[in-house]
Amino acid sequence: MSLSTAIAVGAGRLTHWGLHGVLRRNASQLPGRVALALDRNLIADLSHKLGRGAIVVCGTNGKTTTNNVLAAAIESCHQRVLCNRAGANMAAGVASALLPGSSADWAVIEADELSTVHILPGLRPRYMVLLNLFRDQLDRAGEIDHVQDTIAAALASSPNTVLVANGDDPLCMGVALRARKSGTRVLTFGIGEDLDLPADRVPEARFCQACGAELEYEYRAYAQMGKFSCPKCDFCRPQLDFCATGVRVTREGVEFDVVHDGKRSHISAGFGGVYMVYNLLAAFAAASLAGVGAGSFQGAIDDYNPRNGRLQHFVVDGREVILNLAKNPTGFNQNLSLLLADERPKALYFAINDNFNDGKDISWIWDVDFERLAGQAELTAICGGTRAGDVQVRMKYAGIEADVAPLVEGALAQAASLPKDRPLYVLTNYSALWPAKATLERVGVSND
Missing domain, CATH: 3.90.190.20 (Mur ligase, C-terminal domain)
Structure with missing residues (x-):
């Protein structure tokens, strides 16, 4: 660790102690802001203490839940995880999450979509999970194509990162289309059956990400999620690497099977709706890639207690x-x-x-x-x-x-x-x- 990094880390940890230990206030961002002011390359410098690497979770909805379930699942296998659990998902929040300790096995990091270009170049995660893309905060983020371009540029800056994307979302597949051109490997997850749910009144992503023709759907889960295809070109929902089947959604919770590499695993949770199926499926996919077994993952869900205002x-x-x-x-x-x-x-x-x-x-x-x-x-x-x-x-x-x-x-x-x-x-x-x-x-x- 260089002298400048050591000074930045010390200042960040001192700020955390003052906020959290003395003032009893949230310390999820300011310590990272202080440290980054002293060392602009802090995220890259701190990434070297990760023994197995980092996983970044990105998308419009569901980041915090997916990120925290994933972190809990990896921790259940007796591995040390650094995680921005409070949802501070811009560069300062990521730096704050990386400050504690001299080493860890994994960093499991929630990232704001537009902040990925500031996070991925330094962190160089092994995997980035892309949950979904919807119109959100238009006065800040602009239209979705700007968000897609930003995420694709972030992936291009981290060439060894594997993109784990929602294959049911044509907008996520639009990012995958861009990312593959820069050599990014892509894995996909999604729901492999018709849930017989009513379509939303104002759907997103009506048009093909490759040629602009209007997409056709065999079925939708919600919003633009579903089995889509373009009548004019080969853009379509891909063969899913992690496929949810036997999906049941009730007021009491969700349950489904995940088919991956010829194996079937059963997942259940006492919370959520159809969107939670996608969140848990994404977390399962990333956890599996990190070496977490299905039993350990289910145990982490059973013990999961967010207390963060989400359901x-x-x-x-x-x-x-x-x-x-x-x-x-x-x-x-x-x-x-x-x-x-x-x-x-x-x-x-x-x-x-x-x-x-x-x-x-x-x-x-x-x-x-x-x-x-x-x-x-x-x-x-x-x-x-x-x-x-x-x-x-x-x-x-x-x-x-x-x-x-x-x-x-x-x-x-x-x-x-x-x-x-x-x-x-x-x-x-x-x-x-x-x-x-x-x-x-x-x-x-x-x-x-």
Whole structure:
């Protein structure tokens, strides 16, 4: 380790101690920011302490869950893992995750899509998992082709990285198409059967990534995910290296088999929806490549307890409260599918902020299928966040009368008049998630 790297590491660790040990504050980013200011090549310098390498998890939705399940699975095999579990997924957060200790077996790193060009050149991961690509934070990220180009450029800067991509997503396969041109090896995962689910009202990725013709689908799982093909060229859903079959999705959880290299492994989890099948399938694929057996992977799922606001359950004054993140149309629509799978009368609280990390443009709420909730028996809807009024108007156009409560405390107060057996679902975007989680932890008991 060079003198400059040693100074940067020392400064970063001192910052972490001050924040976490003294001030009891989150230390997921500032230590890395301080260290990178002293050594701009810090990520590359710290990558040398990884005995087996790094795995990067990237994509619009599901990064944190997939990343943390993967890290837990590798740790279950008695290997030391460095991981940015809190979801600090830009360069500073990655540097912070790499600071502890003098050695580790693996780094399992969640990466923001646009930050991959700052992370991959130094980290040089063995694998990069690409979960999905959806329109998200348009005022920051721009259109999806810009995101695809960024990820492809990042992969070109790390030529030995294997891309493990969602083969059901034509946008991920568009990245694979670009990456293969620079010599990147590609493996794929996906669902190998029709789940007989309704198509989303506003689908993504209608057109071929190679020639621009409109894609055809034999079936869809959700959004643009499914068995697609182009009628004009050979662009299509590839033969899957990790294929999920026998998929069952209920309110109680998911289960499926994974077929890989002629072997079949059974996976089950007590949480999620169809999107969780993809998350767990991706984590299983990466864990398998890292040498984790199916039994160890299932054991990690059984012990997994996120406590990060993603499908986290609470009990508040005898009422079940379910908290989850929903930050773009596809994420919201998948949450609505989970709500509809729960046949009980229920209360819903949608909190949308427009802070910097959320994106100022919230026009995407008009692409959410709120109409699917219209006609639900005994439904109580409440809107919150800095853009509560906008959400209330959107709900009105969907045929749903909704009240306004800027903070989750107000939603809990309104729900208090309802029978205790009616759950309250709290769906928030980024900056609204942590305040809601903090409130629910203060007034309730986590049931996970």
